[in-house]
Amino acid sequence: MLAKRIIPCLDCDLGVPNGRVVKGIEFKQIRYAGNPSELASRYYLEGADEIVFLDITASHERRDTMVNVIEKTSRSVFVPLTVGGGISSMKDARSAFKAGADKITLNTAAIRRPELITEIASRYGNQAVVVAIDAKRRLGREEGRIVIDSPEGECWYECSIYGGREFTGIDAIAWASEAERLGAGEILLTSMNRDGTYDGFDIPLTGAVSSNLNIPVIASGGCANAQHMLEVFQETKASAALAASIFHFEEWTIEGCKRYLAERGIPVRL
Numbered sequence: 001m002l003a004k005r006i007i008p009c010l011d012c013d014l015g016v017p018n019g020r021v022v023k024g025i026e027f028k029q030i031r032y033a034g035n036p037s038e039l040a041s042r043y044y045l046e047g048a049d050e051i052v053f054l055d056i057t058a059s060h061e062r063r064d065t066m067v068n069v070i071e072k073t074s075r076s077v078f079v080p081l082t083v084g085g086g087i088s089s090m091k092d093a094r095s096a097f098k099a100g101a102d103k104i105t106l107n108t109a110a111i112r113r114p115e116l117i118t119e120i121a122s123r124y125g126n127q128a129v130v131v132a133i134d135a136k137r138r139l140g141r142e143e144g145r146i147v148i149d150s151p152e153g154e155c156w157y158e159c160s161i162y163g164g165r166e167f168t169g170i171d172a173i174a175w176a177s178e179a180e181r182l183g184a185g186e187i188l189l190t191s192m193n194r195d196g197t198y199d200g201f202d203i204p205l206t207g208a209v210s211s212n213l214n215i216p217v218i219a220s221g222g223c224a225n226a227q228h229m230l231e232v233f234q235e236t237k238a239s240a241a242l243a244a245s246i247f248h249f250e251e252w253t254i255e256g257c258k259r260y261l262a263e264r265g266i267p268v269r270l
Helices: 036-044 061-073 091-098 108-113 116-124 172-182 202-210 224-233 252-262
Strands: 003-015 022-026 028-036 051-055 081-084 101-105 130-139 148-150 153-161 165-169 186-191 217-220 240-243
Touching: 003 036, 003 217, 003 252, 022 036, 028 036, 036 061, 036 252, 051 116, 061 081, 061 091, 061 224, 081 130, 081 202, 091 101, 101 116, 101 217, 108 116, 108 153, 116 172, 130 172, 130 202, 130 252, 148 202, 153 172, 153 217, 165 186, 165 217, 172 186, 172 202, 224 240, 224 252, 240 252
Parallel strands: 003 051, 003 240, 051 081, 081 101, 101 130, 130 186, 186 217, 217 240
Antiparallel strands: 003 022, 022 028, 130 153, 148 153, 153 165
16 A cells, blocks of 8 residues: 655735745635755655645745745755745746746636646656645535535535635535646645634545545545544545644644554555
């Protein structure tokens, strides 16, 4: 069995010199968490399998700041770096890869112009393209949607864009399959309902997407402890668990999470 990955996520506000890492609840209530390069170095030493950087400001004027952050980080951090937020063209992707990114994530741009997934994958390889999906639960049945059962009742999930500020009407589970068909090598799946809540991963959503794809799915949103990671690995086919707050505020270490999982039979890289 392939080892499950533990991935810290750095949501970067680039409105200050060198940027800063922040964390919110359900994409709101933002608070400061640290310096991007310093946190990335700490997580590398703790045994992170990969590190995700997301530019939550994603303005053209601040793009150079993210490039600087990635260049600085890549000089001392030797695990895959995934970069996203505001990447909307081949030129943007090229800049990220040139700065030291191993993968890029696409969300808004992929929904607005799906062929961008294929274009970047054709140039850099499927493994370098991660499609990020920010999904919001919608209770009840609706024609043309993939409806699943959840503790709250029957529901479907809607894709959001622009950092959760706009909803698209697109079914998130169906979009994940389409993204794979277009060339995505991985899905970063965030439950907006669970983001920052410490209520655990959205098991119904993660299970529905991961069981329907042949590419890795990263579970994101709601992780409060290693028990939540254990649950998502035992109950779904997720390949990786992403967390932020528990690492940023030193509630858990990456090494501690991995040892907890290994002791319970989950294959991880120690």
